[in-house]
Amino acid sequence: MPTRRGWALLGARAVTGVFGIAAVVVVVGAAAFVPWPTVTATPPATVVSPNPTEQQRVCPGPLLGLAADAGAATTASSFGSESASYGSDSGAGVATVTDLAAPDNASGGRDGTPLLLSVPVAENASRPPLMGGSQSQTAQQETIAGLAVAACGEAAADSWLVAGSTDIGRTSLVLLSNPTTVAATVDLTVYGESGAVEAPGATGILVQPGSQRVVPLAGLAPNLKSPVVRVSTRGGQVVASLEQSIVRGLEPGGVELVGITAPPSVEQVVSGFIVVARAADPALSNDTGYSDDQPGLRLLAPGGEPATATVSVAGEGGAVGTSLEVSLAPGIVTEVPLSSLATGTYTVRVTADQPVVAAARSSVVGAGGKDFGWFVSSGALIGDAFLGVASGPSPVMHLSNPTSMDQRLILTPEDGQPVEVVVAAGKSVSQPVRPVTRYTLAGAAGVVVSVGYQGDGQLSSFAVLPAGPLAAPITVYAETARRLAEGLSLPDDDRDPGRRNDSSFVMGTRDDSQG
Structure with a gap:
């Protein structure tokens, strides 16, 4: 059975724990209001103007x-x-x-x-x-x-x-x-x-x-x-x-x-x-009158x-x-x-x-x-x-x-x-x-x-009929440019816009006016 001294030590530890948790909450809460340092990296890219097709x-x-x-x-x-x-x-x-x-x-x-x-x-x-x-x-x-x-x-x-x-x-x-x-x-x-x-x-x-x-x-x-x-x-x-x-x-x-x-x-x-x-000519109409x-x-x-x-x-x-x-x-x-x-x-x-x-x-x-x-x-x-x-x-x-x-x-x-x-x-x-x-x-x-x-x-x-549009300039990012230059196929994420999850993709429009 704990002695009186043991109860005192246990209470002191509990109080210390409560103060520790409170300190953590205060620090985390303060961090939400203090601006964090940010690092912005623009992925290497180049704008390509397609050669106009006839x-x-x-x-x-x-x-x-x-x-x-x-x-x-x-x-x-x-x-x-x-x-x-x-x-x-x-x-x-x-x-x-x-x-x-x-x-x-x-x-x-x-x-x-x-x-x-x-x-x-x-x-x-x-x-x-x-x-x-x-x-x-x-x-x-x-x-x-x-x-x-x-x-x-x-x-x-x-x-x-x-x-x-x-x-x-x-x-x-x-x-x-x-x-x-x-x-x-x-x-x-x-x-x-x-x-x-x-x-x-x-x-x-x-x-x-x-x-x-x-x-x-x-x-x-x-x-x-x-x-x-x-x-x-x-x-x-x-x-x-x-x-x-x-x-x-x-x-x-x-x-x-x-x-x-x-x-x-x-x-x-x-x-x-x-x-x-x-x-x-009524003779040419069907039973609906068409x-x-x-x-x-x-x-x-x-x-x-x-x-x-x-x-x-x-x-x-x-x-x-x-x-x-x-x-x-x-x-x-x-x-x-x-x-x-x-x-x-x-x-x-x-x-x-x-x-x-x-x-x-x-x-x-x-x-x-x-x-x-x-x-x-x-x-x-x-x-x-x-x-x-x-x-x-x-x-x-x-x-x-x-x-x-x-x-x-x-x-x-x-x-x-x-x-x-x-x-x-x-x-x-x-x-x-x-x-x-x-x-x-x-x-x-x-x-x-x-x-x-x-x-x-x-x-x-x-x-x-209205004519179709010319091709628009295309922004090509680094990984895509490298793959295209080396004759490699594009990953699935580059081919399907719904699956893109990084910065290595092509943005722009394609020319639908020609085959």
Whole structure:
């Protein structure tokens, strides 16, 4: 049993311990308010300005038809040559024009192939050279007739085609042109009026560098009235387009070559939608009243949520339009009839609570035959633009201003006087242009532009798309620079930004404008 002296020693030790703990707490607490010495080390780094790559556009090439022989029903052959108009604002113009290989076109050696247009970019350029072009072809075959005009497009890793049909009497071909020096592996996702289509053979389509592949859409998704196709690539990038032709009964009902539409967005604008006076043929309508012989708008909400879209149609020059609200199920293509529109040219604006893609369709009948045209939605231009207007009947430039400020543009032909075009806020105007002529459009930032063609039994259009950006400077840190200089692969942390845990990584942006 502890003695009185033992209890005293034990108490003294306890008091000493309490004071010791209190002293530690006071010291630690004081340390929180006393500035600690800091050491800052900036990791060695250097800013690298990538060598600018040349700007490229691809004209999709001549129209194609499928063989009538059942034994070779998927074999494509051209039946004439297209006419292209292209150029650049650089001193050298279009430096090189190269024919792409067309292994899927049995008559490519005779009629020509897709054209690759290239313009070099000067070092330290603040912007890429302005360049552009378009092509046209008039078909007069037994089963394919009409006018098809298309823009020469820029390669992309992800794009959307809102057009076509694989219903009876309709033929749709997806054209995939790879202008890069790297093989492109392409996946096609096809949506229809019943949702996404399970399409064997739609993935892993190999497009060799400098070549074009032709994919019959009916081989992937037959009996679709309203397809929408997403084109995704790995490796190289491609320029995607879609050729559609129609046979109504025993007569050709037109042909069109359609470029990509604007990517999914909650706002879409279709500029220069031409409606020609004619009544839809009831014999061509199905039991729901749908007919591709009447004006219509094709919409898709590709996300996982339903969407509500407001469609506003306003005419150029005071033509009366319409407005309506549409409910869109996710992943299901919806056709909105616009048959109530009077003859005229319109701007179609779509505002939705979920991202959508959109394009409009119209048709014409004349003494020269029947034809139809697709009018894709497109993004607003981000600055000045250059365009080549291909041959065709009565080309007209359509300019829509979705902004809240008036826009003043200067349209200058290569061999003529500049013309001022004023587009009031929220309005649209048209300006006649000359075929086979190149134009510079200054002050076009924020404006949506297209060029439409209309003649006797002929109808077509193409959108003037904003150009992709140049490469931006990249900050390269020491470890990454050493590995790159020695030809070593980057560690996983450098490749995946979500796994970076030190200062040895690359910061900056890559150039998505080229392959």
